[in-house]
Amino acid sequence: MSHTRYWLLLSYGAAVLMSATLGYFLLRVPIQTTDSFTNILLLDAPFMDVLRTGIEPGYLRPGLWAQLKIVYDLSQGEYFYWFRWTAVVEVLCVLLPFTALLRPVTAPAALVFPLALAVLVGHHAFAWTIREAFPVNAYLTNVIFCAVVVNLTLGAYRWWKDVVVVAIVIAAVTSLESGLLVGGIVVAGYLLGMRGVSRAGVGVVLALIAAYFVLRFGVLGTGLPSLIERESSFGFERYSGEELSRIFEGRVHVFYAYNVIASVLGTLFAEPRDGMWRLTRSLLDGSPDPRLLVGVVSSSIATGLIGRYVWVRREFWRRWDLERGDRIVMLFVLVLLANAGISFAYTKDVIMSPAGYFYAAAFFVGCRHYVDSLRLEPVGTRARRLAPGIGTALMLVLSMTWTIRAVGLHAALTQTAYKVRQQWAYFDAFIERNHQPVPPRVQALKTHLQNDAVSVHSGSVEMREELTTLFEMD
Amino acid sequence: MTQAMGDARLPRGLVLATLVPAVIGVVLLIAFVVAELAGSTVFVYGPAQNLAEAAAIADAAAVLRRLRAGEDPSAMVIVRPEVISSSLTRVSALEASIWGREIELVKLLDREGAIDAAQRRYLACLSLGLRADAITEYLAPTGTDGCNADETLARIQARSQ
Numbered sequence: 001m002s003h004t005r006y007w008l009l010l011s012y013g014a015a016v017l018m019s020a021t022l023g024y025f026l027l028r029v030p031i032q033t034t035d036s037f038t039n040i041l042l043l044d045a046p047f048m049d050v051l052r053t054g055i056e057p058g059y060l061r062p063g064l065w066a067q068l069k070i071v072y073d074l075s076q077g078e079y080f081y082w083f084r085w086t087a088v089v090e091v092l093c094v095l096l097p098f099t100a101l102l103r104p105v106t107a108p109a110a111l112v113f114p115l116a117l118a119v120l121v122g123h124h125a126f127a128w129t130i131r132e133a134f135p136v137n138a139y140l141t142n143v144i145f146c147a148v149v150v151n152l153t154l155g156a157y158r159w160w161k162d163v164v165v166v167a168i169v170i171a172a173v174t175s176l177e178s179g180l181l182v183g184g185i186v187v188a189g190y191l192l193g194m195r196g197v198s199r200a201g202v203g204v205v206l207a208l209i210a211a212y213f214v215l216r217f218g219v220l221g222t223g224l225p226s227l228i229e230r231e232s233s234f235g236f237e238r239y240s241g242e243e244l245s246r247i248f249e250g251r252v253h254v255f256y257a258y259n260v261i262a263s264v265l266g267t268l269f270a271e272p273r274d275g276m277w278r279l280t281r282s283l284l285d286g287s288p289d290p291r292l293l294v295g296v297v298s299s300s301i302a303t304g305l306i307g308r309y310v311w312v313r314r315e316f317w318r319r320w321d322l323e324r325g326d327r328i329v330m331l332f333v334l335v336l337l338a339n340a341g342i343s344f345a346y347t348k349d350v351i352m353s354p355a356g357y358f359y360a361a362a363f364f365v366g367c368r369h370y371v372d373s374l375r376l377e378p379v380g381t382r383a384r385r386l387a388p389g390i391g392t393a394l395m396l397v398l399s400m401t402w403t404i405r406a407v408g409l410h411a412a413l414t415q416t417a418y419k420v421r422q423q424w425a426y427f428d429a430f431i432e433r434n435h436q437p438v439p440p441r442v443q444a445l446k447t448h449l450q451n452d453a454v455s456v457h458s459g460s461v462e463m464r465e466e467l468t469t470l471f472e473m474d
Numbered sequence: 475m476t477q478a479m480g481d482a483r484l485p486r487g488l489v490l491a492t493l494v495p496a497v498i499g500v501v502l503l504i505a506f507v508v509a510e511l512a513g514s515t516v517f518v519y520g521p522a523q524n525l526a527e528a529a530a531i532a533d534a535a536a537v538l539r540r541l542r543a544g545e546d547p548s549a550m551v552i553v554r555p556e557v558i559s560s561s562l563t564r565v566s567a568l569e570a571s572i573w574g575r576e577i578e579l580v581k582l583l584d585r586e587g588a589i590d591a592a593q594r595r596y597l598a599c600l601s602l603g604l605r606a607d608a609i610t611e612y613l614a615p616t617g618t619d620g621c622n623a624d625e626t627l628a629r630i631q632a633r634s635q
Contacts, residue, residue, distance in 0.1 A: 017500065021500070021503045021504070021507070024507055107484060108484060111484065111489060111492055111493065112492070114493070114496045115492060115496065118496060118499075371484070371488065371492075374484075374485060374488055375483070375484055375485070388485050388487070388488065391488060392485065392487045392488045392491045393491070395488055395491045395492045396491035396492075396495070398492075399491060399492050399493070399494070399495040399496055400495040403495040403496050403498070403499035404499075406499060407499045407502060407503060410503055410506075414518070418535075421534075421535035422533075422534050422535055424535065425534035425535040425537065425538045425582065426534055426578055426582065428582075428585060429578065429581060429582065429585065432585075450538075453535065454535040454536075454538045454539045454542075455539045455542065455543075458535065458536075458539055461518045461519055461520075461521045461533075462518060462519050463517055463518050463519075464517060464518060464519060467517060
């Protein structure tokens with residue numbers, strides 16, 4: 001077997017192993033009470049009625065409901081297996097295209113690749129794509145759409161790619177607002193010299209994006225969610241929709257600008273989180289949160305390596321002499337800005353999950369380049385002679401902190417599983433508090449899912465607290 | 475430069491620094507899975523051994539599962555010393571739920587029909603002794619007349635001797 005093939009297979013093996021461990025922990029999490037229960041209730045309706053559920057003021061998400069309806073119908077009542085296994089398969093569908101995108105075919109690339117996997121799954125933007133579901137997580141599906149589309153655009157042109165990309169863009173933009181990024185990737189990719197999709201294909205995608213805006217704001221008039229609808233963070237505090245409306249009355253653009261900046265900074269440096277400066281607040285309180293500190297240190301070093309790559313390659317960029325790695329990093333920058341722009345009305349880590357995906361890819365490019373530079377003989381200036389030592393220390397800190405974050409996601413899933421089971425145990429009390437008669441169909445579904453959570457697929461217990469001090473469990 | 479890089483080997487320290495933490499992470503995850511499948515409690519709090527232990531640690535899901543599986547919430551059972559206290563190892567699930575101090579769990583037991591009128595008075599008295607005020611208020615909203623909380627507590631503790 002050639003070395004190239006050997007390193008590539010080893011990397012795919014690492015991706016499958018990561019999917020398997022995440023899958024094991026994902027299958028411990030029951031279907032949730034919040035969002036999932038009510039959504040499943042709505043899925044019993046005919047297909048077109050279900051699609052109409054996704055069209056309401058502020059939202060245009062029929063594609064999301066189509067995904068749910070398809071899995072629901074396939075499940076034939078076996079909700080736990082179908083919805084939870086969908087999450088497992090989706091994780092694999094994120095990690096395999098990630099491997100294909102990065103193509104680790106050399107020893108340095110294969111060395112850095114497991115670390116890039118840890119960056120991908122350990123990044124806080126990824127965590128909530130698998131820690132919650134509705135009962136399929138549309139954000140995770142959106143990441144898959146991005147992952148597949150970027151692979152298609154980067155490769156050689158094939159006529160069928162146009163068809164597949166257009167279909168994916170339709171599915172993406174009708175599922176989530178951030179699905180627009182998928183179309184943006186096709187267009188940006190073309191501008192960056194990626195020719196997997198033809199000019200005509202890109203034209204159709206552009207037309208689809210335009211049609212989306214016409215449909216949303218013109219024909220259907222769904223518009224945008226108002227400030228009052230959702231709670232959000234600003235500075236050190238979290239505010240209700242009413243409070244936000246009051247605070248930013250007449251100057252809502254300040255809040256929007258804050259959200260965009262917070263989304264960019266949060267993705268690059270892990271602070272703020274969900275728009276809130278949590279680590280900074282804990283530092284000001286005199287009790288720095290070690291979990292958030294791990295996040296900021298790991299993200300800052302990783303971002304530093306991406307920045308170093310951009311700096312080193314700047315002359316090539318100016319001459320537009322681009323390699324595959326350059327295009328990936330450029331695409332990351334564009335997706336980051338576009339993703340943050342889309343989050344203007346409401347910032348939340350999980351919305352930045354497409355940017356998180358490309359962040360991990362850009363990190364791989366930057367880190368591989370850095371590792372490659374350390375292979376040169378340490379001759380010349382004192383700084384050059386010290387470089388290998390500094391590099392080794394840097395890689396050790398990077399590997400340690402990102403491993404903590406990636407393992408921490410597994411631990412967080414055990415916490416999620418435990419919490420969801422407790423919520424199901426108390427769900428009858430929740431229903432009673434509503435003082436509404438419960439229709440037999442609702443009661444039957446409740447009994448089914450509750451029984452699944454507490455009896456049939458039971459068994460998860462809490463991790464020992466002393467083992468989770470560095471993990472973000474909440 | 476490319477040729478030089480192609481010929482140069484990766485420094486061993488760099489390889490180890492990059493791979494060792496990741497390998498340790500994977501080994502820990504696999505160890506977690508193996509430990510769980512083997513029933514070990516190295517990484518997790520030991521699961522409740524019976525309904526009383528589940529009630530004491532306020533594991534509502536385990537309480538509901540065991541109740542619906544037919545376990546008797548009034549039966550006196552042995553609980554491990556680390557669950558409530560080393561001096562309290564023989565209790566019923568209803569008593570243990572008061573030590574758990576989780577009012578929602580007490581309500582859950584009530585909703586599932588585990589608490590009759592006599593037990594309600596007894597448990598209200600016990601919660602009074604343990605100063606679990608919210609639970610006392612829930613179980614005996616009109617008061618706990620005739621309750622000797624110290625005697626109730628002493629009787630339960632004596633049972634574990």
